[in-house]
């Protein structure tokens with residue numbers, strides 16, 4: 219079982235999960251061509267995808283969706299409300315338009331959607347269960363909620379947002395309204411919030427965590443890893459949680475232990 223973060227951040231998100239002989243992509247926020255290339259580089263063909271799951275309608279999660287789904291005829295799952303606001307819906311073959319309300323089974327992979335606090339119509343994260351492993355993706359959330367804590371509990375591997383450093387955001391180039399949006403309850407998690415969340419949830423003996431959706435303006439992979447790592451060390455749990463940084467345009471791969 220492998221997780222390949224093909225792209226991550228405000229410039230586009232696409233995360234590939236290979237679970238046994240299942241291939242599932244969460245979000246297609248960079249061009250179809252980039253996703254195809256990224257998949258080829260780790261030994262897969264886009265045509266072999268069993269499904270694309272879409273978390274929400276923001277452009278950095280759907281930019282390549284229409285072309286990718288149409289070109290390879292891949293079923294696309296998202297919330298009914300999200301389908302309503304996706305302009306590309308009409309261009310995706312009707313047979314590929316699938317709704318996910320709560321849960322769905324795709325070739326032996328059990329998938330659950332859970333709500334995220336974010337400024338989209340019905341944003342979700344996903345839990346994927348395969349054999350005895352649980353992997354979870356939670357990016358684009360402004361605060362820590364009970365459903366989020368519940369969804370992340372006992373995950374073997376996690377793709378978790380660690381969007382910004384609050385000081386870099388405050389002193390950075392973004393306009394005031396955007397700064398407010400990012401740090402708001404429906405914006406994005408800071409490095410500190412991501413760390414706090416990790417210390418609060420029940421975990422297996424080892425939890426692998428890919429720090430994702432890092433801001434290019436208000437964070438760096440190194441700072442995210444160091445900040446989260448320090449907070450985990452202060453709580454004495456740094457050995458139980460293995461951190462992996464991700465990058466906007468290079469693939470980060472992890473074999474789920």
Ligand SMILES: [Zn+2]
Nearest residue numbers: 274276336358
């Ligand atoms: Zn978003």
Ligand SMILES: [Zn+2]
Nearest residue numbers: 228276278358
């Ligand atoms: Zn996003």
